[in-house]
Amino acid sequence: MQIQPMRSYERARGVLAGGCDSPVRSGWAVGGEPFVQTRGDGAYAFDEDGERYVDYVMAYGPLLFGHNHPALTRGLDALARDGLVYGSTHPEEVRLAERVRAYLPSMERMRFVTTGTEAVMSAIRVARAYTRRNLVLKFAGNYHGHFDLALLDAGASAHTADAARSGIPAGVTRDVAVARYNDLASVDNLLRGREDDLAAIVVEPIVGNMGYVTPVEGFLEGLRERTRRAGALLIFDEVITWLRFGLRGAQARVGTVPDMTAIGKIMGGGFPIAAFGGREDVMAALAPAGSTFTGGTHAGNPFAVGMAHRVLDLLEEHPEYYARMDALGKRLAGGIRSVFERRALPYAVVQHESIVDFKFRPGAPNRNYDDALAADKEAYAAYYHAMRERKILLPPSQNEVMFVSTAHTQSDIDETVAAIDASLAATLSPAQPA
Numbered sequence: 001m002q003i004q005p006m007r008s009y010e011r012a013r014g015v016l017a018g019g020c021d022s023p024v025r026s027g028w029a030v031g032g033e034p035f036v037q038t039r040g041d042g043a044y045a046f047d048e049d050g051e052r053y054v055d056y057v058m059a060y061g062p063l064l065f066g067h068n069h070p071a072l073t074r075g076l077d078a079l080a081r082d083g084l085v086y087g088s089t090h091p092e093e094v095r096l097a098e099r100v101r102a103y104l105p106s107m108e109r110m111r112f113v114t115t116g117t118e119a120v121m122s123a124i125r126v127a128r129a130y131t132r133r134n135l136v137l138k139f140a141g142n143y144h145g146h147f148d149l150a151l152l153d154a155g156a157s158a159h160t161a162d163a164a165r166s167g168i169p170a171g172v173t174r175d176v177a178v179a180r181y182n183d184l185a186s187v188d189n190l191l192r193g194r195e196d197d198l199a200a201i202v203v204e205p206i207v208g209n210m211g212y213v214t215p216v217e218g219f220l221e222g223l224r225e226r227t228r229r230a231g232a233l234l235i236f237d238e239v240i241t242w243l244r245f246g247l248r249g250a251q252a253r254v255g256t257v258p259d260m261t262a263i264g265k266i267m268g269g270g271f272p273i274a275a276f277g278g279r280e281d282v283m284a285a286l287a288p289a290g291s292t293f294t295g296g297t298h299a300g301n302p303f304a305v306g307m308a309h310r311v312l313d314l315l316e317e318h319p320e321y322y323a324r325m326d327a328l329g330k331r332l333a334g335g336i337r338s339v340f341e342r343r344a345l346p347y348a349v350v351q352h353e354s355i356v357d358f359k360f361r362p363g364a365p366n367r368n369y370d371d372a373l374a375a376d377k378e379a380y381a382a383y384y385h386a387m388r389e390r391k392i393l394l395p396p397s398q399n400e401v402m403f404v405s406t407a408h409t410q411s412d413i414d415e416t417v418a419a420i421d422a423s424l425a426a427t428l429s430p431a432q433p434a
Contacts, residue, residue, distance in 0.1 A: 008036045008048060029397040030381040035388070040067030042407035045393050053393040054412045058403035060395070061208065061240045062266035064311075064321070064354075066407025071314045072269045072307065085301040093300040096308050100267070100275065103247045104238075106257050110277025111286065112300035116239035116264030117145025119276040120202065122294040123260045124149065126276075127200035127233045129285040129292040135197040137190060139181040141210030141369030141399075144202060144237050144262075148172045153369065154209075181207065181368045182215060184222040191226070198232040200260075205250040208240040210372035212350045212357035212401050213365070220256040227259070233282065239264035239274070244403075245353060246322060247315060269311045273304035321406050325354035328404045328413055332356050335417030343424060357401040372399060379427070386423035392416050 013019035020026045020034065027034040039046045043066050045055040058066070065072065093112065101107050113119050121144075124136055136149060144150035148168045177194070180186040181203075191198060201223050207213035227234040236258040241250035243266045251258060260278030267273060277283060285292045298304070315321065333351035336358060340347055346362035359366060360376035360383070380398040387394050392415075394402065 009034060024395070024397055024400075027396040029377065029399075030384045032381075032385055034396065035393060042066045042068065043405060043409070043412050051391060053388070053391045054408070054416055055393045056402040056404070056416075057393055057395050057400075058405055059265075059270050060400065061244060061403050062264070062268075062270040063403070063405055064243060064266065064325075065269065065314065066405040069269070069314070069407070072310050079306045080303055082302065084303045085298060087297060089300070090302055090305075092302060092305050092309065096300075096305050096312075097275075099309075099312055100263070101277075104242065104249055104251070104261060104263070104277075106251060106259075106279075107261050107275075107277030108280040109283035110275050111283070111294060112273060112275045112305075113294070114272045114274060114296055114298050114304075115145070116237075116262060116274050117147055117150070118294075118296070119239065119262035119264060119274040120144040120150060120235070120237055121147040123235050123262050123276040123278070124200060124202060125294065126278075126282060126285050126292055127235060127260065129290065130282050131199045131232060133197050133199040133232070134175040135177065135194055136175065136199055137177045137179055137187065137201045139203055139369075140178050141181055141213070141372055142202075142204045142207060142237065143209035144204075144239075149176050152176055153178045180370070181210075181213060182219050183368065184219060184226075187223070187226065191230070195230040198227070198230045200233040200235050201227055202235040202237060204237045204240070205254050205256065205258075206241050206245065206352070208355060208401050210369050210399050211359050211366045211375075212352065212355050213367060213372075214350075214352070215254060216367065220254050224256050224258075233259040233278070235260045235262065235278075237262050240266070243267060243311070243315065244355070247312075267311060268304050268307045271304045271307040272298070273300075273308055318406075322353065324406055325404050325408075328408050328410070329354050329356050331410060331413045332402070332404065332416060335413065336420060339417065339421045339424065343421075343428075345424070354404040355401050356404065359398060382427040383423055386426050387419055390419035390422060392419045 018026055025034055036048055037045050038048055043055060045053045097110055128134060140153040143154045149172055177190040179190050205220055224234055236251055238249050238261055242263045245253055259282055262276045264274040284290055287293050329351045333349050333356050336349045347358050348365040349358045350365045360379040361374050366372050375398055384394050
């Protein structure tokens with residue numbers, strides 16, 4: 001009898017904690033065996049059997065150009081020839097900072113780090129040092145990385161129901177207030193009597209981590225006014241939105257200028273590079289000018305910086321890319337709406353350029369985390385696996401969104417809409433219209 005080789009996931013369970021390096025990859029939110037990817041090419045992901053899937057995960061956002069765009073993958077030996085990591089400042093790092101500031105002028109001074117988690121964590125440390133206060137207000141359903149403060153009531157695929165059991169000290173919870181997104185009254189209630197303790201409000205200006213959620217009129221302006229009145233700082237987490245929503249990011253779209261901004265791996269086309277920055281006087285709190293330390297051996301390393309230059313070069317050379325992704329997003333969203341209308345399904349479809357989303361919850365689109373939590377998780381799990389059977393790869397969590405890239409085609413979109421129709425037909429309960 002021929003013995004079949006052990007599958008990668010079975011091997012992973014024997015050596016990786018939980019069989020994965022990030023819980024969402026385990027598929028805990030949808031059940032079943034997790035997706036194991038062996039390669040990516042353009043808009044497609046491939047599994048261990050060589051099966052091709054239309055990929056809407058896109059590494060959770062940073063793959064604007066899909067997998068393996070030739071402008072990012074060719075000539076890597078030349079990019080590495082002068083060294084991968086220095087431990088010293090280098091001219092291309094300075095040039096990248098100048099390019100970033102040209103598009104995000106609110107980042108008067110910045111510092112490169114490796115991940116979005118580091119970027120937001122560092123921005124909060126600087127805000128606390130600058131204001132000499134401790135309280136940070138964040139919003140339920142916003143995801144800012146996996147450091148202690150950020151995980152309280154976080155969105156995305158973070159699973160932190162019990163702070164103490166999750167290794168988050170009680171002292172951390174005392175210095176955090178978690179408000180409802182799009183609800184200024186919630187902010188005021190939490191800050192009442194604590195305004196003098198407030199160091200910063202940190203927020204996703206447009207949210208992609210509890211489904212896709214846009215700010216209601218006046219919400220971000222209200223946060224801006226409240227931080228100014230309290231002598232605190234407003235921090236925008238643009239780890240998902242910068243470059244996904246254009247070279248000037250979400251802050252240009254919403255018309256609100258933050259004191260500090262965090263950006264992430266999308267700038268490196270998925271390579272590990274991120275940054276945080278803000279007003280010159282605020283960033284002066286950092287050592288060596290100030291007393292606040294952040295640093296890292298890989299921060300601003302020449303290879304990742306070189307990839308970031310390639311990403312910006314590509315976007316500057318091809319401004320039509322954004323229109324292309326928007327057209328594909330509209331085609332996908334329109335196709336889904338048509339399916340819902342034909343099947344009399346009361347779900348709202350939202351689309352903003354290259355992001356498309358819907359939730360298994362009747363009514364208007366999500367406006368806060370309560371809305372996101374009300375969506376039918378079992379329905380999404382069944383739908384996720386039905387779509388996988390039809391070779392469409394979705395995020396294994398309903399808190400995520402679908403990302404379109406420049407590599408997707410109209411044919412991919414049409415294949416996806418047909419798969420959605422068939423998957424809903426296969427998973428609708430008898431009580432639902434077929």
